[in-house]
Amino acid sequence: MARIRHKELTCSPGCAVEATLQFIDGKWKGVVLYHLLKGTLRFNEIRRRLPNVTQRMLTNQLRELERDGFIERTVYAEVPPRVEYSLSERGLSLEPVIVALKAWGDANKDLWLPAEE
Amino acid sequence: MARIRHKELTCSPGCAVEATLQFIDGKWKGVVLYHLLKGTLRFNEIRRRLPNVTQRMLTNQLRELERDGFIERTVYAEVPPRVEYSLSERGLSLEPVIVALKAWGDANKDLWLPAEE
DNA sequence: CCGTATCCAAGCGGATACTG
DNA sequence: CAGTATCCGCTTGGATACGG
16 A cells, blocks of 8 residues: 655545546547557557547557556567557556446447437 | 437447547546535535636536536525535446546556656 | 636647658 | 648636626
């Protein structure tokens, strides 16, 4: 159990909820993590799974996930270039969160699916 | 209950993840839901639990949560006014998500407590 | 006590063009 | 293939003042 520094203003317990959200919000992070849960993917493989993402945004989101230690980026010195992304240990630890998010979304498709009227 | 219109989601299966995130992002929604899991609260009671929220933002987030059907708002015709917020059935269904978010945040306090820079 | 109304700055994110 | 660079509109959200 980590030591608590009382010097900092202790936010109410729910702060942990917001903290986690800060890491996985951003327009595409959640779904990127979801896809990487199933295994390593190349840049364009991820891109194909997110039909609406722009190249700029995907790069951006991947950089943030990498900076925060959730994914690992491997560049192969080949031509044409190959770059693979995979979850780190920390990224893997988010699995329960991603699973919960997916489960709720699936169970409530009627709220967000462009269903037939 | 009517379907809710958010930003378009056209991703493959992981879409459900993004969809759920769209409902609970917003700077304070997650933590508001977390506190309401423990029971009904008045406006200022919620406010006291979020030391940094402004009145405008709290109202705003509560309105969105209400519009999306996660919380219920009860106004008592009293002076001074009393307004109570509680989770709806749908809000309650988010419990596993909130719990997962909180668990991860608690388990990774070292990532967000030392104020990043 | 529980809000609204207004103003405004910061930054997210889209479109597009270019590169090794 | 896997990115950068640039421009820019739009939304988010903070500060503040006022209202029932």
